[in-house]
Amino acid sequence: MKISLFITIIVLSGALAGVSLGLVNLAIVEPYLDTAIGIENQNLFASGEEEDTPEFWANYYSYRVWQKGGQLLAGAILGTSLGTLFGIVFAYSKNSLPGKSMIKKALVLSLIMWATLYVIPFAKYPANPPTVGDPETIILRQSLYLAFMAISGLGALGFYQVYKKINKKAIAFVGYGVMMVATFFVMPPNPDPVQIDSGLLMGFRVTSMIGMSVFWGVVAIILGALWQKTTPDRTAQAKYQ
Amino acid sequence: MILYIGWIILELKYIHLNLTCMSQSKEIAISKSSVPKIAIIALAAIFVLGMFVVGFDQGHIFSVVFGEQAFDEMYIHELTHDMRHAAGFPCH
Structure with missing residues (x-):
């Protein structure tokens, strides 16, 4: 296997998909973020922590432009991060994934990883816009969310090993389902109350899910296409066949 | 009898060669997927x-x-x- 090519196509596919995620978020999630931050600002004015002055708004708009630029940078970082995990799993599992082309195989895997690493954790700890989270509980909430992601991801990996070894394949799916239902009820809920307009909350969550779904689809298509085009494992085949 | 023993020796060499090839092909498979x-x-x-x-x-x-x-x-x-x-x- 060509190591540099292998790493390059994985990092590139993750970064490009991450930038796509950032662009989608700028288009459809940012309006909800702006609305929620607007509520935070009104709360700051009401509590006397800030004054509603032209200077405040000038600083605010400048700061928000910087943060929206950060959306793209953070998208590239997050995309590269998740893309590397996707690439590792794809490299090990591509031969056992269904589908004739690498793109189809990658899409099947991305569907599995989207479900286990995003949708299932989302069911327990759904995305919330600004104003919902208490800064005092952020470390706890981050730890719970990442722990739930890890349990779901590692659980899927473990039950995949079971799936390969047993004849009754359904047992592996049932086992994973039982484990995640138990985890769902055992792990503590989000400690912060959600007290914002339900329309804003639902709109934010739906657009958030659209963005992440686009990411998992795009990373699969790009990595599958690049793998098919460059075949990073071709050297070994030519040498040993 | 001598011919028969010679044939057996040849058969054993052939089996040994096949086993060697099988083990080599196994190594090749591992190299590809690693x-x-x-x-x-x-x-x-x-x-x-x-x-x-x-x-x-x-x-x-x-x-x-x-x-x-x-x-x-x-x-x-x-x-x-x-x-x-x-x-x-x-x-x-």
Whole structure:
């Protein structure tokens, strides 16, 4: 296997998909973020922590432009991060994934990883816009969310090993389902109350899910296409066949 | 009898050759499917670092250079703020 090519196509596919995620978020999630931050600002004015002055708004708009630029940078970082995990799993599992082309195989895997690493954790700890989270509980909430992601991801990996070894394949799916239902009820809920307009909350969550779904689809298509085009494992085949 | 023994010896050599070839073909199969460990380590490091930056950092990384001030400014948290919310990570 060509190591540099292998790493390059994985990092590139993750970064490009991450930038796509950032662009989608700028288009459809940012309006909800702006609305929620607007509520935070009104709360700051009401509590006397800030004054509603032209200077405040000038600083605010400048700061928000910087943060929206950060959306793209953070998208590239997050995309590269998740893309590397996707690439590792794809490299090990591509031969056992269904589908004739690498793109189809990658899409099947991305569907599995989207479900286990995003949708299932989302069911327990759904995305919330600004104003919902208490800064005092952020470390706890981050730890719970990442722990739930890890349990779901590692659980899927473990039950995949079971799936390969047993004849009754359904047992592996049932086992994973039982484990995640138990985890769902055992792990503590989000400690912060959600007290914002339900329309804003639902709109934010739906657009958030659209963005992440686009990411998992795009990373699969790009990595599958690049793998098919460059075949990073071709050297070994030519040498040993 | 001598011819028969000679034939058996030839058969045994043929079987030995086949077994050798089988073991070689097994090695070839492993070579094709193996993923270099160094690449996995590098990619895993990128994964962990990226997840920490976007999903967890509250000033931890810059505190290595700027000390306690980094936890007050939370530069990376503020820069990745919108993506944290949009990607489903907990934030404030």
